[in-house]
Amino acid sequence: MSQQHSNAVVVTGIGALTPVGNDREDTWAALLGGHSGVAEITRFDPTGMPTRIAAEVKHFVPEDHFDRKRLRRSERFSQYAVVAAREAVRDAGIETGSDPEARLGVQINNAVAGFPGIEAATDQMHSDPRKVSPYFVSSVIPNMPACEVAIDLGAHGPVNASALACASGIHALLEARRTILAGEADVVIAGGTDSAITPVMFTGLSNMGALSTRNDEPERASRPFDTDRDGFVFGEGAVVMVVESAAHAAARGARPYMEISGGALTSDAFHVSAPYPEGTHAETAMRRALATAHLAPGDIDYICAHGTATRINDKLETRAVRSVFGEDADRLLVSSPKSMVGHMIGAAGALSAMVxxxxxxxxAVPPTVNLDTPDPECDLDYVPHTARKTDVHTAMVNAFGFGGQNVVAVLRKL
Structure with missing residues (x-):
């Protein structure tokens, strides 16, 4: 192993629960095939609402995975995280258990915590306070998916959760990398999760004007970089990865998917929901991420874009990419999986890392579907409609969140 890679941090296992598949490989096949998971909302009755569509996880039966006692104390965003973590651990071949000396950590991030439980408990409080669950508080707090995963796997190392809005999922991988490089753990179970398809959430986002209202064509509603984009499609799910030092992976004979080579965080420090004009600080995050990975713009083959299908964000992301990559921007492949799975909020960045x-x-790079009429201000190669066969050696993942949080990761094939 070269000195360059002796301190590398790698991904050795992946698990997923998404709007287009209940595991990693089904999700991947759907994305390569350009299949959308957007449909009419079933989680509640959306009649009369401006937006009646979402990208829901389908065919998930909690009782297939948890006993009744555990279901009573957990929210869906925790359940998703545990199921995805179990798959990731199996994929990596990691032995877990109750050894308190094991250097196994957890970093599961989310953006909106247990929103459905909060709404349900509020309704119960008004009708009969005695019906509010004694597990209400412990089930909805934002660290609970990480803690539930730790309990499930017997992880006694550092267990953390952070909320960086829509940048939460990719931040989890960078924080896992930092934890390992700091010598605090050998392995970290890391990723993002969210499940908040509720009437209050949709009402608030609709009043903000953030959501697509293309209700009559759900599968065509999420349109990143298209002239006719009208907002993002709200999604849900979880993606979790096993992150470990390359030395640890080699010692146990594991074959990594990729190296987490570097990353950066910046803040717009500008507005609670609008991005900074010109995309200046997103651009800075991209430049710094490249620098931490000791790479130049010409080394990147592919960008998995934030690509939400909102008017401003898509344009500013394109502008930032062009500023950072210059002439290299025209040869880059860029695509947005949100065109098929919607915006999985706290899990979105982790999904992009999995892609x-x-x-x-x-x-092979999955397509950006529904890109029928490209916006003249969004003029990169977004891999429209159909997946493209190509070697991807080094890639960038962009994730930007409310409050002006910009997180960029650089990933490399080993």
């Missing part, structure tokens, strides 16, 4: 890892494995 990148599997693109490296299989030599």
């Amino acid at each position: 990148t890892a599997l693109a490296m494995r299989d030599g």
